[in-house]
Amino acid sequence: MRLLCCVWLLCCSLPLAASQQLNLFNWPEYLPPEAIQRFQEQTGIEVRYDTFDSPEVLESTLLAGASGYDLVFPSTTVLAKAIQAGALQQIDGSRYQYAAELDPELMQFLAVADPNNRYAMPYTWGTIGLGINRQAVERRLGQIPLNSLDLLFKPEYVSRLKDCGVSILDSPQEVIAIALNYLGHDPYASYPPALRQVAELLAGVQPNLRYVGSAQHIDDLASGEICLALTFNGDAGLAAARAAELGQPFEVVYRIPREGSVVWFDSMAIPVDAPNPEAAHRLIDFMLQPEVLAEVTNELFFANASLAAGPLVDPQIVADPDIYPTEAVRARLFVERQLGVADQRQRTRLWSRVIAQH
Incomplete structure (x- = not known):
């Protein structure tokens, strides 16, 4: 999954205006290409996908400012540092249709890095x-x-x-x-x-x-x-x-x-100087759909935080206590x-x- 390479996903056949481009910074192969294709077809927003190969690369990019990215996928520790440095925009979870389906216990875990869950939405965890x-x-x-x-x-x-x-x-x-x-x-x-x-x-x-x-x-x-x-x-x-x-x-x-x-989280967050934050909000809303998060889990074998996605995930994955830990195992985990x-x-x-x- 986290391979040392850099790929560009440019799936639209027609050039679009700059305002219709979303610049995304993420781990390689960490978003299903089919999901990105559907997002582009549904919204007309072209996704430019740049990759990093370590949390430190993302951290230095965010803290330096003027990255040019609209949406980033920080780990728990990078998220906390970026919030402290004022490098991220606050988001309003109520604007996302499926945010209410996110597991409250996992949101509390994430709140260790993001108090009151004001700056990020969870993507995967494990x-x-x-x-x-x-x-x-x-x-x-x-x-x-x-x-x-x-x-x-x-x-x-x-x-x-x-x-x-x-x-x-x-x-x-x-x-x-x-x-x-x-x-x-x-x-x-x-x-x-x-x-x-x-x-x-x-x-x-x-x-x-x-x-x-x-x-x-x-x-x-x-x-x-x-x-x-x-x-x-x-x-x-x-x-x-x-x-x-x-x-x-x-x-x-x-x-x-x-x-x-x-226990770690990778989240979706918007840099404070994102050129196209509205496009970022639309992709976050798209990714929080239960069927999309289920697709992520089925392809990448990482759990997601959506309670509504559970019935759509491969039953063998849901039943695997090393992917979706039991309450007893969760009690022995600690957050970054x-x-x-x-x-x-x-x-x-x-x-x-x-x-x-x-």
Whole structure:
């Protein structure tokens, strides 16, 4: 899903006036092309689709200003920073026909980054957990629970998986938060003893990693090049689908760690200096339709926040507790939280010291 590429979606055959163009900035392959085509046909608004390959690229673009974009898709932490910097327009949820169908509990989660839900509408949400080649892992470790970060963080386990390939996200804030939570600390603790424990934990993992990255693991899980990845649930879902298409003799599964993990949101937001904000509002309204969000979930394997979309989502996806977690699992999840500059730098230095050795 989040592939390192840049594509343009220019689906209209006739040139349109500049006022009828919507400039969109998003992850690659993160909107179904069929949905964009329908939006263009229904509205006459041409969508120019530019892509970023990391949250940091979107963050720097928003904070620099004058981006030229009308609609962006920030993660929870980027959303919080952009709101604080005054880089986004306020929106009125009542203007969107299907906003009332959004899950109130998930809106409260999102409100950690966007108090009172004044600046963004949720697009997709999910967790960070374990993408696993079930057969490869069980051959090496036997019938042990697959829903535990012990697979990654205990040297006696991860060392036995080194030969079949282990990767983690190049995402220090999230990975360090997950490690802190695993060790029994507040995920956003900043006191030195806790961070020293995290450094020791990651140092034990580091020699067993094939690589640290943000996209390669999707194809590598599907092809059998790696057998364990700390990854986004949707990325693991794509890897599983690709492995099945390839007729692989193994199954790729995703598990939310029983110890708890990050719940993340990608949202739709309008830059404060958007050239065509009305077009952005129309696309948000279009995307919040239950049938469109169901299409997103069915294609990308990421959950959406629309209660009305549930009956339209593939029943196997809805029934998968690692995509739509149960209440018991939700209780162990924690939302991405914006950290102060000093704490961010502290974590970045920790990450560089440990991971740079790889």
